[in-house]
Amino acid sequence: MKRRNFVKNISLASLATPFVLKGINYEAVSKKLFNYSKSAEDRVLVLIRLNGGNDGLNTVIPVDQYANLVIQRSNIIIPEPSILAISPEVGFHPVMTGMQNMFNAGQLTVVQNVGYPEQNRSHFRSMDIWSTGMLDQNETRGWLGRQFDNDYPNYPADYPNATYPDPFAISMGYEVSSTCQGLMANFSQALEDPFATVNLLASNVANDGTYYGSHMEYLSTLIDQTNAYGSQINTAANAGNTLSTLYDINNPVAMHLKSVAQMISGGLKTKVYILNINGFDTHDAQVSTTDVMAGTHADLIKMLSDAINAFQDDLNLLGISNRVAGMTFSEFGRQIASNASLGTDHGDAAPLFLFGTCINAGIIGPNPSIGNAINDQEGVGMQIDFRDIYASVLKDWFEVPVADIQPLFEQTVTYYQVLGACNVGIEEEEFAKNKILLFPNPAVSNTSIRFEAQNEWVKIDILDFNGRSVKTVYDSNINQGTHTISFEIGELSPGNYFVTIQKTSGDQTAKLVKLK
Amino acid sequence: MIPDQSIEEPISLSMVPYTGTWTKAEAAHLLRRTMFGATNQQILDAVANGMATTVTSLLQIPAVSDPITYDPNDTISTVGTTWINSVYPTNVTAAQLTENARIKSLGAWMMKRINTEQLNISEKMCLFWQNHFAATATLDSRATYNYHMLLRSYALGNFKQLVKDVTIDPCMLLFLNGASNNVFSPNENYAREILELFTIGKGPQIGPGDYTYYTEEDVAAGAKIFTGFLVEGLRSDTLTSPVSTFYPILHDATTKQLSAHFGSVTIPDGGASEYSNYIDIIFQQPQVATYICTKLYRYFVNYDLTPTVQSTVIAELAATLIANNYDILPVMQELLSSEHFYDVALRGSMIRGPLEVIYGMFNATSSTPNFNLATDSDMYLSIYWFAENMGQAYATPPSVAGWIEYYQAPAFSKLWVNSTHIKSRFDIASYITVFTGIPVNGDNLKLDALTFVDGLSLPSDAITVIDDMCDVFCPKPISAAQKLTLKLILTNGQPDFEWNIQYTDYLANPGNTSFSNPVKQRVELVLMRIFQIPQFQTI
Incomplete structure (x- = not known):
């Protein structure tokens, strides 16, 4: 993603002219606010997929709706005193102490009620929509893949090369991520262990112009690329370091994030890392029969919260936190009412999290409103379109010009300010200490x-x-x-x-x- | 360097029977597309028998033996007997242990079926239907087995009747919520997928809720039509098989209105056979034939469906299907005999899926586990997991749409390989050739390199060995340089006659490992190498 001057391109969202407000020069403030790392080229986005549909209402709990939530989900609701307060109206599941700390430190954003119009409740279809960033079912490229295609034409044939020796995206695990599917190939490398050496037998078979020929070219390129990228990854992993003591060896998400920190600190120029956590499809036994605060869902979000917290701690210790931002996503939330099996069924909108020292910390969007009577199978209504969050991340984090972003999406993009001040550097630290936090916002x-x-x-x-x-x-x-x-x-x-x-x-x- | 004969002429679109040259190249192409891994001898037999006879043989679906218990945790069926009609223990824990034993037995059995395929299309057809009617295994292995056997029994049978039987099969009723679809709370899941994925296919949206071939109105009507079925006997301690039962009280007895795409017909209450009446109406639309023939074509021939292929090849196949009242057999007969199918432009036009990779290695070398029931079964499960790691867990497609590699444009089968999966392919190739093999219970599953080389046309001749191996494993000739590399691995860099001496000595002393081991090792090294070249990754 090409280098842009952030201040020049972004100024203040929707503000046409700088103006003076009560003696405060707003442009001066904005310059300070948007004092990000020097180059968008260096920035890394970490995506964490919560596969199966996360129960947003037991993750980010709208405390002001508690009375009506009790009516709908009495068998799974977290007791009010145990909820971790992050604002007078909003609380976290009690296992999310790590993310609560991050919120208090200004390193976490909750974006409320994220979804898309006419929610599809099929895992398959909905994950497709979230991966492509489009409702159009004929779209096959991922939202990041489309942007990569724009920036790096003729992939995979011309890559890696001297200018771009590293993989553009890495998907932790055995599968490449469909968010990075480009026209001709997927931009992500699947990777389980960055320390494992890769040395596949290379063959150079010419493309004879047939289907077979195109496969020969594809496979030869893939093998070369796997070797070349594997060697770069290996070198970076060996050069890199991790410093946090918070990683739990039994937490697979934390261990994958530790590998990510290792690679970033080792100088790998990969722009996107994707992690996956399975198991969020909690139709039954979402909570344990003996303890409503334990069970499958608690284990999963504790895993997530602990892992992100350890990762952020590491990035801070490594001094690279201003280069990294993260985002979670899930194909849908779950229904407001729980079922009789101590679980919840496929629903609609849900919160997503952004994290990092440069994000606009706080709560974006109001709490969902839970009526005292709800429709059968009712989910949480969508208020913020996830595609707008994607577009905002492209704009704020990767500094993609607005003129290039709109063509990537089918809806008319509305931008949210997903980035705030980076809480790094002496000047910024001082500023951060004095900054104010407004949440939810929008409200x-x-x-x-x-x-x-x-x-x-x-x-x-x-x-x-x-x-x-x-x-x-x-x-x-x-x-x-x-x-x-x-x-x-x-x-x-x-x-x-x-x-x-x-x-x-x-x-x-x-x-x-x-x-x- | 591209040899002249490899530069393609424009592709033939003719569906008339192929009458061109019939050599190992054409015969191997036919067997590569219809089987998981033909041996050199099977290819030679096909050459000798001719195209028409070979196609006829391929289209004979054989009977199969039952899966048998090998894990003593099945407390009802004793080891060595089948469990397919056995009840479950009453105790819930014991029932779960029994089920664990049965699902292992079933998985191993499915993997063994492919490994022991004879010269016929049935295993490839079974995978086709598993992908098309992509219901996943359920919590009662008898239901999973029955569902698999339903698909198997209709491998080349009547598509319309198959759709009808699948509709009320317990496995499908559970998978797409048919079992919870009743007049009091209709569930559209199956009603949507039968149109979108199983029969007519979703076309472009041409109006609100209108997908060219059907509308949301048809989905809603279908949900009502399908009401009334329950699944009974899951893990039952009295019923020997799960069954679907129709309850009139759960059925929506109103008259259902279909959209203009189905002639705006109404479907009156038909009770237990109403679903069948509705499917008859769906099948009156010729688009059903086009849809399933397109899918067959993508699976057996090529995923790139040009408008020209659509208007010629697919149109002719669809006409054949309709003329034969939706019997699949004549369509496959026509396709596999056609000029179009043998056009050289289609050789190697698809990338092997994980099962085609694994069995391309095992079957073509006549390698099977041959230790004891428990060890062999666990080895088959290891194969299952290898395939799963490469992206294809048999009978467990990732979604109701099947594996994305069969439908996701524009990459299609290219999606089978990525940086991790290509490494897995290379890894298994080395495990089962030059390394220790797949270890189970102290035994190791490796390829049978000696049996393989013994079965080649002229095993004592290094050049013929390499030529035969290319015929078996690669869809098109490989370069002279690649052949030379392979031959030098076989001869260990020695002149060709050294291989001849080594092999002749081994033949003269078959039981003497000091003669057989060097032969075995050289062949294993060549096999590993050939499994790691791009050509082997295509079919």
Whole structure:
């Protein structure tokens, strides 16, 4: 993915002209905000597939909907006191301590209610949709494969080469990832062990212009490529290092992520790593018969949470965290109501996670709303289209120009700000400490702001895009420490706003998107 | 360097019987597409018998023996007897242990069937139907076995009747929720897939909920039509086989309205045979014949379906199918005898699937496990897992659409190989040739290199050995340089006559390992090498 000047291309999403707001030069703030690693070329995306359809409602629990959730899923619901609070309205499953730590450290984003229109509840079809990033069933390329095809034409024939010696994507395990399926070949190398040497017998058989000939060329290229990429991977793994003590040898996801950290730190220029976790199809025994907080689902999300936390810890220790961002995905969420077998059936939307030191930490989107009576087989309604999240990742993380992104997708792309400030470097660290967090954002009726303050007077306002205050949220003295203040925005008309904090120790501003 | 004869003429689209040259190249092509791994002798026999006789022989479906218990955890059927009509123990734990023993027996049996295929198409047809009606194994091995046997018995039988039988088969009723589809809560799963995947196929969406050949209205009507069946006897301690039973009270007795694609006909309450009436109506649409013939073509001939092939070859096959009231046999007869099928442009046009790789090695070298029941069975399970690691677990397709390599454009069979799978292919090639083999219970499963080389046309002649091996394992001639490399491996770099002396000495002293081992080792090395060249990866 080609190098772009982030600040120049992105400026502020949907903001046409820089303007001055209450004495704050917004462009200056934005420059600081978007002070990412020097080059998008160096950036790595780690995708973690939760295969089978993750139960979002027992992962990210909408605490403010608890009373109605109890009615629908009494046999599997987590007891309220055990839920790990990440905001007054949102909590995590109690096993997710690792991800709670990351959230508190500003290294995790929850994107709520992610799905697509007219959810297909077949694993097969829905995973196809998530892999291709298209609802069109005739699409065979993956969403990343399409972008790779644009950037690296004539793959696989012309690769690897001197400029691109490393695999573009690595899929941990035995299968290549369909997210990376390109027109002629898959851009991902399947890899189980980066330390295993690969030395396949190479044969150079010419393409005689027939079907057979095209296979000869494909196979010869594949064998050469496997050897060449295998050697690069091997070299990087041996040159690399890992530092975290948090990896659990019995956690296969953690061990795969450890391999990823090893390869990145060893200098491999691979842009995308894909991991897979099977078993999320929890139709029965999602929770154990004796302990609602244990069972298949708890084991799986603990595995995920512990693994990501260890990986992030490692990246921080290795000093490469500003180069890596991660995202989870699953083909669908599960139904609101549980079934009689202590499980849940195929549903609709679900939350997804973004992680890393450069992501826009917080909660994007409001809690799902659970009625006191629901339809048969009702799932969580989609509010954020996953294809827009993909597009936003391409735009923010890989700095793909907007003009090149839209043609990759069938819907009119809406961008979300998935990246925030990188919490690295002395200047950024200082900034991060003082930054404010707004969540959920976008929001419908309520949102919360988290900020640090001294013993001082604080005034929080919501401003419209002309800089006029439309609501004062807080105007009082406040003690030293980190504060979270929730406030209503239901009465505001949908659109873009700013939330400003004025205080003696320094003013701060964040953008807020109000949804219908 | 491309030899002149390898540069293709435009492909023949004629379906008239092939009358061109009939040599090992053509005969091997026929056997490569219809079997998993023909031996050199089978290829020579096919040359001698001629095309028509060979095709007729291939299309005879043989009877098979029953799977037998080898794991004593099956507490009902004793070791050495079959379990296919045995009840399960009453105790749930014992029933689970019994089932574990049975599913192992069944998996080993399925793998043995392919390994012991004779000169016929049945194993390739079974895999075709397993992929087409891609229901996976269920929790009662008797149901899984019965389902497999249903597909096997219709290998070249009547497609319409097969669809009818599959519709109410316990395995399919469980797999696509037919068993929970009733008048009180209709489930569209089977009603959708029978149209989308099993019979008429999904065309382009030409209107809201309209997929050219059927609509959402037909899916909803189908769900109602299929209501009323339950599966009984799963892991039963009294019933010797799971059965599907029709309950009128669970059936939707209303009149169902089909879309204009099916002539807007209505289907009145037909009770237990209503599903059959509906399938008769589906099969009135010629698109059903086009759809299944396309799938057969992609599996047996080539996945690249040009509009020209569609309008000629497929159209003629579909006409044959309809003229024969949906019997598959005449279609396969026509296809395998046609000029089009033998066009040299189609040699090696597909990449071998995992089972074609593994049995391409075992069957073509006449190698079978031959120790004892338990060891042989576990070796077959090892083969099953090898294939699974390469992406093809028999009787367990990844989705209801089957294995993606048979339908996913544009890469199709190329998807069988990626960086990990190519390594697995190379690894198994070395395990079963030059390394220790697949170890089970202290024994090792390796290829039988001596039997293989003994069965070649003139084993004492190094050049003939290499030529025969290329005929058996490669769809097209390989280059002179590659042949020379292989021959130098066989002769260990010595002049050809040294091989002749070595082989002749071994023949004169068959029981003496100091003569047989060097022959065996040289042949194993050549086999490993040939399994690791790109040409072997295609059929």
